[in-house]
Structure formats: structure tokens, C-alpha cells
Amino acid sequence: MxxxxxxxxxxxxxxxxxxxxxxxxxxxxxxxxxxxxxxxxxxxxxxxxxxxxxxxxxxxxxxxxxxxxxxxxxxxxxxxxxxxxxxxxxxxxxxxxxxxxxxxxxxxxxxxxxxxxxxxxxxxxxxxxxxxxxxxxxxxxxxxxxxxxxxxxxxxxxxxxxxxxxGDLIVSKVEKASSGASGYNRLVLVKLLTELQNPDCSVDKLEQIFAQDSRLSYKLIDLINSPAYSRTRDISSVKDAIVFLGLKDVKKWISLLVLSNIDDKPYELMVQTMLRAKLCELVATELGRTNIESYFTVGLFSTLDNLMDQPMESLLEQLPVDESLSMALLCGAGELGEVLQAVINYQASNWQALDGLDISSVQLRMLYLKALYWVSESIASLGMQK
Missing domain, CATH: 3.20.20.450 (EAL domain)
Known part of the structure; x- marks a missing residue:
């Protein structure tokens, strides 16, 4: 090959x-x-x-x-x-x-x-x-x-x-907060993401989060009832959907659902965000890393400054993320940062910057393609529109 x-x-x-x-x-x-x-x-x-x-x-x-x-x-x-x-x-x-x-x-x-x-x-x-x-x-x-x-x-x-x-022009660093209006309340989004980062977040707490926005509830139930999931019966309640997916997976999907509800951002920004999150997860798995969900999260959160129109430093002050995630997002430090920076370089076609990654070019290409397929399937499941 x-x-x-x-x-x-x-x-x-x-x-x-x-x-x-x-x-x-x-x-x-x-x-x-x-x-x-x-x-x-x-x-x-x-x-x-x-x-x-x-x-x-x-x-x-x-x-x-x-x-x-x-x-x-x-x-x-x-x-x-x-x-x-x-x-x-x-x-x-x-x-x-x-x-x-x-x-x-x-x-x-x-x-x-x-x-x-x-x-x-x-x-x-x-x-x-x-x-x-x-x-x-x-x-x-x-x-x-x-x-x-x-x-x-x-x-x-x-x-x-x-x-x-x-070109690689969709994601760019935000230096200062924007005062522009949004189709969705940024404070509500930050609050939801904050709750999701709480390690003690329970099924009941997640159900309360969905109760704050009927659109999220509808999208979650619609997602679970899509062909992407095999079920013996239709899911009709948020609680059943959460139990069906499991806490780890449902937190991932809620984060995607929350961010996909930002109405005033380019469609492609969410696509690139999802691709980055999934590729971080796949690369970490290939490298034999533990706590794989953290790699998905670091990829997902790496464009929050673009999605929220606030500098990353300001956003992290509002989110209860641990230090390893924070340092990865701010300066690419640690194991999380290593994978995040590699994925960012791949997306930007900075090929020489990938030389230090302990994955072959063939395998990296296959992981990227797998992530692309996942994004396409997820967009259909989430009902995202261009």
C-alpha cells in the first residue's frame, strides 16, 4: 500500500x-x-x-x-x-x-x-x-x-x-469576544456543556438538561430511532434514549446536538468540528491510549472559540474541564494535546508535522476516511441542514 x-x-x-x-x-x-x-x-x-x-x-x-x-x-x-x-x-x-x-x-x-x-x-x-x-x-x-x-x-x-x-479556512483562532447576535443563547450552551463535564452527571440530571430545550429532546429521540441504531422497539422518551445509549455515549451525542443548534455559523464549521473530534478518538484508540472519550471531547471543544465567538481562555474559565484538557486546548500540551495537534495538522494538510506520530501513513489515511464516513452518517442522524 x-x-x-x-x-x-x-x-x-x-x-x-x-x-x-x-x-x-x-x-x-x-x-x-x-x-x-x-x-x-x-x-x-x-x-x-x-x-x-x-x-x-x-x-x-x-x-x-x-x-x-x-x-x-x-x-x-x-x-x-x-x-x-x-x-x-x-x-x-x-x-x-x-x-x-x-x-x-x-x-x-x-x-x-x-x-x-x-x-x-x-x-x-x-x-x-x-x-x-x-x-x-x-x-x-x-x-x-x-x-x-x-x-x-x-x-x-x-x-x-x-x-x-x-483550503483550511473554516476554523480560525478567536482573539476577542464578538458582540454579534446569535440564533441560539450562548449562555445556555455553555451551561449545558458545563453540566456535561461534571463527572457526577446522572441520567436524571441529563434528563433535566434536555427538559430545558424541546429541540434537543426531539433530536435525541429522532437520532435513536434512526437506522443507525438497531432496536427491538421504538424509543419514545428522553430517559429511555439515555439508558439505551449509555452515559458516555449520550454525553458525546448531547454535545454534538447542543453545538449543532448554533444557527448563525457556517454549516462546514460543525462538519470540521465533528471530523476533528472523531479523528482524535480514532487516533487515540490506534495509539492504545486510555480514557478515549477525553480525546473526542478535546477535538470537539477545540473549535468552541469559533462556535461561541469567545477566546478559548475565556470559555475555559466557564467550563469545569480538568487541567489536561485545558492545557491541550490552550497550548497543545500533554498526550491529549499531542493527538489534537496531529489531527489539526492532518486536516490542514501540514504533512511534515505528522512525522513524529507513531502511526503509519496508510493507517492514518484509513482512520481519516473512517472519520469522514462517521461524520456523514452522523449529520444524517442529527438532521443537520446545509
Missing amino acids: SDLMFSRQPLVDASLTLHGYVLDFNNLSGASTQVVFDVLSSIDFDKLGDAPTFVKIRASQIDEELLTILDSNYVRLLLEGNFPEAVVIECVERHFALGLCRPNSTTLHLLKYCDYAVLSPEHYQSDRLKQIINKLHGKKLTIIADHIKEQSQLQNFGDCGFDLFS
Whole structure:
């Protein structure tokens, strides 16, 4: 098996509305046709939700077998480098939507087959970038800005004419509290999360928590009655749902339900939060760590500053978390922090920062894919809407 890894970067517009995902590989240029085939054939794209996946590919890595196993309903192809025109035509005949990465004088003739053009803004001067984008828009193409790291860049690049933005830009550090209004009371959320962190939290106490919000009660019961769980009978009460799941699992699900009720945040922020939490849990399990639920929690809480519009330091003063969790969230310290930082680096495609992790590249890629499937299933179970 190959050590080729990938992360799935959200593709959004200037308002952070999701339009799909771009697979970002650690070493695509050095991967053979067989390696790329093995990795892509291991992905069930139909299990990753409705949003299309944009896959970067080189001419030497594409063949009839690969085009046969990929489903054009779920996959878009982003062409890297020059391609024989016959190969591009075959992709079109198989109904793949195409994009061309970094068009140049040797590849411009392929644009007539494409719906997208992909540019890396840092490679161009601003005036030159605007000229190129204007010409590409004249060809009725959607222009994607690649490898965007900060939401603050969206305004400038949007002014240059970019339509969509791909990169690790959804989660960013919050330096000061926001005074903006919310569709859900932040104080109620913090109170609920505080109760969940109490080690003495009982079934009765959890039932009281749900009594504070009928939406949470409905979502929990709906979740338990979904196809994701095998039951001998339907669950009709919050208490029965809590007993069915068990205290540890129900605390995890309540945290997800609580955070998914924040109405004024991008859908993708919750998706990335869930992915981080699950991957932390899976990596910790693979490493043989104990107290696995703490790893899920540290991943889940690592974006609280974004979700709550408050600095992490301020939030942790309100939550009764233990010191190991607090230090992991604030400075990446300890065993919890080690796993959290590794997962953050994986999500951000910071591949070299993963060298010290005692997990093979193949296994890490498989854990990431498992986490992606879990997120997709959980979103359906939670009834989250884009």
C-alpha cells in the first residue's frame, strides 16, 4: 500500500456556503497510476454526502480503469499539467465536470472542455491576477482560489474575481469576544456543556438538561430511532434514549446536538468540528491510549472559540474541564494535546508535522476516511441542514 495521504478541504464561496470539497494530497506528483487508483478506489464517494468531491489528477495517473470506478455524479476532476486532448474528451464523454489547474500557454486549448479553472493567488501579482481572471471569466468558467488559509483573505481575493475558495479556512483562532447576535443563547450552551463535564452527571440530571430545550429532546429521540441504531422497539422518551445509549455515549451525542443548534455559523464549521473530534478518538484508540472519550471531547471543544465567538481562555474559565484538557486546548500540551495537534495538522494538510506520530501513513489515511464516513452518517442522524 502507498503512503499517499489526503485531506478533504472545503470549497466555499465568499459567504462560506459549501459548494463541495477538494482532495489535497501529500505527494500527488510522485504517485504512480496504481497508487492513485488504489487510494481513490478505497473511497466510497457516495458515502461522503451530496457535496461533490474535486479530485486533482495528472495525465500519467488517469486511465480507463480509474474513470470506470469513479462516479461522475459525485466526483469532479481537476487536471494538473498538460493532458492529451483525447483523454480530456474521454472524461467529458463519461460526463465528468472538469477543471484546469493553473492554466498556461500549453494548456489553454483544454479550457473549452472545462467548467472550472484553479489558481493559487500567492503566485501572482494582484494586477496580473485580475487580468487572468477576467480572461477566464470571458470563457464562462468558475474560478477557484486554491490553498486559502484565512477567512480574512476572502474579501481581497473575491475583489480580484475569484468565485470559490478552497483550503483550511473554516476554523480560525478567536482573539476577542464578538458582540454579534446569535440564533441560539450562548449562555445556555455553555451551561449545558458545563453540566456535561461534571463527572457526577446522572441520567436524571441529563434528563433535566434536555427538559430545558424541546429541540434537543426531539433530536435525541429522532437520532435513536434512526437506522443507525438497531432496536427491538421504538424509543419514545428522553430517559429511555439515555439508558439505551449509555452515559458516555449520550454525553458525546448531547454535545454534538447542543453545538449543532448554533444557527448563525457556517454549516462546514460543525462538519470540521465533528471530523476533528472523531479523528482524535480514532487516533487515540490506534495509539492504545486510555480514557478515549477525553480525546473526542478535546477535538470537539477545540473549535468552541469559533462556535461561541469567545477566546478559548475565556470559555475555559466557564467550563469545569480538568487541567489536561485545558492545557491541550490552550497550548497543545500533554498526550491529549499531542493527538489534537496531529489531527489539526492532518486536516490542514501540514504533512511534515505528522512525522513524529507513531502511526503509519496508510493507517492514518484509513482512520481519516473512517472519520469522514462517521461524520456523514452522523449529520444524517442529527438532521443537520446545509
